[in-house]
Amino acid sequence: MSNQDSEIPVVLTGQHYTTGNHAAAEGSIAAGCRFFGGYPITPSSEIAEHMALRLPKINGNFLQFEDEIASIAGVLGASWGGVKSMTATSGPGYSLMVENIGLGLMTETPCVIINVQRGGPSTGLPTLIGQQDIMQARWGSHGDYEIIALSPSNVQECFDLALEAFNFSEQYRLPVTLLMDEVIGHMSEKLIVPPKEELTIISRKKPTDPPDKHLPYKADDSLVPPMATAGEGYRVMVTGLTHDERGYPDLSPEAQDKAVRRINDKIRLNKDKIIKLEEYMLDDAKTALVSFGTSARAAKGAVNRARKKGIKVGLLRLITLWPFPDEKIDQLADQVDKIIIPEINYGQVTREVERAVHGKTEVKGDFRLGGAIHTPQEILKEIERN
Amino acid sequence: MGRVEVRFAGFGGQGIGLMGRLVGEAVALYEGKNSVMTQSYGPESRGGASSADVVIDTEDIDFPKATDLDYFVVMSEEAYSKYIPRLKKGGILFVEEGLVTLDEQADKAKKIFKIPATKIAESLGSRLYANIAMLGFLCANTKEIVSEEALLKVMKTKIKARFVEKNLIAFQKGKEHQQEG
Amino acid sequence: MSEEEFQLIEADAHPLDGYLREGRIPHIFCPACSLGSVTNILIEAIKEAEFDRKKISVVSGIGCTGRIAGYLNFDSFHTTHGRAIPFAIGLSVTDPERKVIVISGDGDLFAIGGNHFIHAARRNADITVICVNNFNYGMTGGQAGPTTYVGQYQTTAPYGAVEEPFNLPDLAASCGAVYVARWSALDVRRMKDSFTEALLKKGFTFVEVLGSCPTTFGRRNQLAEGKKILEYFKEKSEIQHGADTKTVRIDKDSQIIVGKFVDIKDKKTLTDHLMAIQRMSKATGKKG
Numbered sequence: 001m002s003n004q005d006s007e008i009p010v011v012l013t014g015q016h017y018t019t020g021n022h023a024a025a026e027g028s029i030a031a032g033c034r035f036f037g038g039y040p041i042t043p044s045s046e047i048a049e050h051m052a053l054r055l056p057k058i059n060g061n062f063l064q065f066e067d068e069i070a071s072i073a074g075v076l077g078a079s080w081g082g083v084k085s086m087t088a089t090s091g092p093g094y095s096l097m098v099e100n101i102g103l104g105l106m107t108e109t110p111c112v113i114i115n116v117q118r119g120g121p122s123t124g125l126p127t128l129i130g131q132q133d134i135m136q137a138r139w140g141s142h143g144d145y146e147i148i149a150l151s152p153s154n155v156q157e158c159f160d161l162a163l164e165a166f167n168f169s170e171q172y173r174l175p176v177t178l179l180m181d182e183v184i185g186h187m188s189e190k191l192i193v194p195p196k197e198e199l200t201i202i203s204r205k206k207p208t209d210p211p212d213k214h215l216p217y218k219a220d221d222s223l224v225p226p227m228a229t230a231g232e233g234y235r236v237m238v239t240g241l242t243h244d245e246r247g248y249p250d251l252s253p254e255a256q257d258k259a260v261r262r263i264n265d266k267i268r269l270n271k272d273k274i275i276k277l278e279e280y281m282l283d284d285a286k287t288a289l290v291s292f293g294t295s296a297r298a299a300k301g302a303v304n305r306a307r308k309k310g311i312k313v314g315l316l317r318l319i320t321l322w323p324f325p326d327e328k329i330d331q332l333a334d335q336v337d338k339i340i341i342p343e344i345n346y347g348q349v350t351r352e353v354e355r356a357v358h359g360k361t362e363v364k365g366d367f368r369l370g371g372a373i374h375t376p377q378e379i380l381k382e383i384e385r386n
Numbered sequence: 387m388g389r390v391e392v393r394f395a396g397f398g399g400q401g402i403g404l405m406g407r408l409v410g411e412a413v414a415l416y417e418g419k420n421s422v423m424t425q426s427y428g429p430e431s432r433g434g435a436s437s438a439d440v441v442i443d444t445e446d447i448d449f450p451k452a453t454d455l456d457y458f459v460v461m462s463e464e465a466y467s468k469y470i471p472r473l474k475k476g477g478i479l480f481v482e483e484g485l486v487t488l489d490e491q492a493d494k495a496k497k498i499f500k501i502p503a504t505k506i507a508e509s510l511g512s513r514l515y516a517n518i519a520m521l522g523f524l525c526a527n528t529k530e531i532v533s534e535e536a537l538l539k540v541m542k543t544k545i546k547a548r549f550v551e552k553n554l555i556a557f558q559k560g561k562e563h564q565q566e567g
Numbered sequence: 568m569s570e571e572e573f574q575l576i577e578a579d580a581h582p583l584d585g586y587l588r589e590g591r592i593p594h595i596f597c598p599a600c601s602l603g604s605v606t607n608i609l610i611e612a613i614k615e616a617e618f619d620r621k622k623i624s625v626v627s628g629i630g631c632t633g634r635i636a637g638y639l640n641f642d643s644f645h646t647t648h649g650r651a652i653p654f655a656i657g658l659s660v661t662d663p664e665r666k667v668i669v670i671s672g673d674g675d676l677f678a679i680g681g682n683h684f685i686h687a688a689r690r691n692a693d694i695t696v697i698c699v700n701n702f703n704y705g706m707t708g709g710q711a712g713p714t715t716y717v718g719q720y721q722t723t724a725p726y727g728a729v730e731e732p733f734n735l736p737d738l739a740a741s742c743g744a745v746y747v748a749r750w751s752a753l754d755v756r757r758m759k760d761s762f763t764e765a766l767l768k769k770g771f772t773f774v775e776v777l778g779s780c781p782t783t784f785g786r787r788n789q790l791a792e793g794k795k796i797l798e799y800f801k802e803k804s805e806i807q808h809g810a811d812t813k814t815v816r817i818d819k820d821s822q823i824i825v826g827k828f829v830d831i832k833d834k835k836t837l838t839d840h841l842m843a844i845q846r847m848s849k850a851t852g853k854k855g
Contacts, residue, residue: 008849017411017423035661037653043427056848061660061841066686070653073646073683077626077657080644081665085657103647127427187450188407188423190414230624230642231662237588239637239645248591249637249645294450301448376448 008057011196020158020184021046021088023191024114025054027162028086030193032201033112034060035085037074039067039093042126043182044116047088068093072100072113079104079111080238082229084166084203088114091133092123094140094177101175102141103240105263108173108217108225110204112165115177116185117293119344119370129182130370131293131344137177138322144260146267148274149177149322151292155189161319167202168274172266173224179321181344183294183373211235217259218245223266271323278317281307285314287383288336290329290353292318294373295342301376302342306383313383318349329356340382342366342374388443391452392531394517395437395469396461396482401517405459406438408521408540409532413442416536422450435465442531457531458495459520460486461503480524482516483565499527500565507556515556522560534561586610588640595634599793601752601779605699606635608755609670612762613641616666624667626655628675630706632699632778635670649680652687655694656837663838666766667693673700674712677733681713688742691770692837697762698735698773701780709783718819720787737812739773740829746772747812747829751800752779754825761827770836777823 011030016023025047028036036051052062060083065071071087078085089097094115104111117133119125137149148168150161162178169176207214207226211234219225228234237247242259244250267274278296281303282288291299296317306313316332318325329352332339339361341350350365357363366382368374394405403425410423419442426437439452458473460466461482473479475494483500492498501523507515518541525534538557545553587610596602613623620641627636629648636643646654651669659667669676676684676698687694703721704710711724714735719728739747746768750758758776765772779785779796790796800823807815808826815824 015415017407017414035657037657053848056841056845059845061845063656063660063841065653065656066682069650070656070683070686073650073653074657076646077644077654077659078661079657080642081658081661083661099647100650103650183424183450186424186427188410189421189447230658231621231665233621234642235640236642236644237637238643240647241645246590248588297446297448297450300446304445304448373449373451375453 010058011199012193013195014193016191016193017188018155018191019046019186019188020152020155020180021116021186022050023155023158024088024152024162024178024180024185025050026193027159028112028166029054029058029060030159030196030199031163031166032084032203033086033166034058035063035075035078035083036060036087037063037065037071037078037085038087038089039065039071041068041090041093043118043185044088044090044093044114046185047114047116068096069100072097072104075111076100076104076107076109079109080230080236082231084110084170086112086114086166088116090116090118091120091130091136094133094136098136098140102143102145104175105141105145105147106143106240107238108227108263109175110169110173110227111175112162112169113175113177114162115179117179117181125371127182128371129294129344129373131181131295132348132370133179134321134345134348137179144264146264147177147322148172148174148267148320149179150276150319151179151321152184152319153293153296153317154184155187155191157319158184159191159193163199163201167200170204171202171224172270173204173227174263174267179293181293207234215245216247217243219262219266223262223269267323274320274323275325275328276319277325277328278315278319280315280317282314282316282332284312286312286336287338287340288332289313289315289379289383290318290339290341290349291315291343292321292349295344298374298376298379299342302379302383305376305380311383321349324352324356326356329353330358330360333357333360336361338362338364340364340366340379342379342382344368344370344373389445389447390442390456390530391454392440392442392457392459393437393452393455393469393472394440394459394461395435395465397434397464398436400436400461401514402436402461403438405517405521406440408537408544410440411544412532412536412540413440416539417533419444420447422447424450424452435462435468437465437469457528459524461516461520463487478528480520480527482520499523501560501563503560506559506563510552510556510559512552515553518553518556519560519563522557523563526561526563583607583610586614586640587638591638594638596631597780597782599779599781600631601776601793602631602635602699604752604755605758605776605778606638608759609635609668609697609762610639612759612766615759615763616766618666618766622662622665624655624658624665626651626658626667626669628671628680630672630675630704631701632670632672633675649675649678649683651675652680652683652692652694652696656687656692659693660838660841663693663842666695668695668697668766670697670699672705673698673702673714673735674704677735677738678713685738685742688739688744688771688773690837691743691745691834693769693771695765695772695774697765697776699776699778700735701778701784703780703784705780705783709787714817716817716819721784732817734812734816735775736773736815736828740812743771744773744829745770745831745834748773748827749775749777749815749825751777751804751823751825753797753800753804764827764830769838770834
């Protein structure tokens, strides 16, 4: 991305030809991110590299930590320091982060984690695509919680959804995961960055009551408490222990019930605002594809090819992966005879769809185990197979 | 126009990635079409063969990888051997003739365009211009990939200012090259 | 203080009022544990250093010492096991004026969190780290840890510990800490002076406090009362300011060398470097 002006712009308004990884970094910066803490890992490292280049120019800080555990801890600390913060990693690094993602959930700390997925388990396929961290993003940390995870299918969405991930994290006060994949991360496409004033930027709600009256974990009907951060005189008390509205540890079942219900319900309550879907040719469809990320591109191609042959197929593209669109899938189950899920794993979203259709329709996964992506022709074959 | 798949390939240091980026960007930003550019990545991209794929389409690009090449622009022997099987029957081959010896696998090509791009570049003072000479040659011989106008626009913004002039000359030389025979 | 001068103070106010979180006291520390007095001393040092209270953040990990942050009426953060230091770095770099104090135990900082400690010292992060070393994992019932000395009995070292312990001041010094001191829980005044010096100094400053843990350490090592541990410290410790940190390891029945070992001047800190990078990035034409 070029920067010819002497004044350094924060939002690089204009058209660019760039990779998903760079677009996600720029979307984060446009959202207001000014701290990046990370550790190199393929295929996400370009995000860290881009942030190392860009952040200092706009008075932000980039820190390369000693590992992913430190990275996410630093990100949480920076968020409590009052700065929008993020990290980027891939599956193995995400595994190391999940404990502190739990701390972020319990302490309601806004931040963004980008996971550019590769094939696993373990070291797996470092340089090749996977979509195998869907469940890790959902359940990687221990305990009961709701999360938000978004999945871009093109370079433009890497920018748009990185920005949205920050907005959600600030609005609902939790770590939000942007689940990219190697193909989207590395491919170059056109990206249009809108003028700054056309971007919607959400920042955490601040307390209005004086510090001596303030209860940091008391929420209104939105279930999201305003957030005082360090240095504002509120003397915040932050703990991963179950806590009361003062933030003080309270290890009673009652306190646990109240705290854990609220951090779950604040997402469940707002599910409709968080779930983003693309519906493509579903109106008269008898077969539905459900897909996301890179796979959704080929799925759309398969729909186009099938339609040319007169087959009534449509696509439901999951832009939001978590919370899962149960109601939409349930409606779809009433309409179609079959749902096919092209995904680059061994059935992670398929299992969710199976759960959500309540046995009303046939559900079939079309799996790649990582390293390769579906072609539209392959998915078409799957549609035609009866 | 439907989907067009182009692969640029050679060895590390030839600026293969830049060729892909310039063409991809020119198409996507100045020609109103979609393009996806991907580069060889991972351990296989260190040293050895380097490649950059550009997929061009007026429709959405539903499959971002190049698998059946309409065009193969090749600048090293190793890349030729590695990727020639991917060229479609009836596809078009652009060859750096000083560095690549063709074999019978090239017979499936509808047309073969040859240019001593590195020699031309060396005459300008550096073999680093070979990739741009090749792009000039490409532009002169096919209209299906990218227009000269769009490509020059991108080159002027993406190539470091002090190298632009020489690269434009290289482009021109490539464009004017008449292959023998 | 003579007998005659001694008088009971009757007052509604406590000297630490406002510095401790009301409603969080009484604390959970065992009788004769030194964490109460370390908390007190830390507050005294913060008062003495005269920081803007808004600008102080206290971060801890998990464990007995890890609970201290939560009793203090500053911005306080009780994080995950071993991760106080990187969390503190995030807080520190987002406001160069902020004073960030990490107080945690030996297991938290040097076993599970050891990697963060050495890297924070290496990059000279602007934080003060206080380790209360009680030679064992107290919160979980007395297991052996990275500072357990050879021959010490703990629940996971029922035949006596066999592994070499860390020499914490030497570790800190060799990784680049600009200030390193060690005091026992008995050295109240000197500990406070060290805390104050460490707090006022830029960069990575480290103070090891040898704590008394009668419940899970003392009980198994013939030091079952807090007083006995303090007497042990009194008998064994010897002040050697400026001692070569290589010579200060703690063995069973060895002398315990305490004092200020390292005090380096004018070393660039992580904050200095980050600010320099910001200046450089704006001056160069590097695209991005």
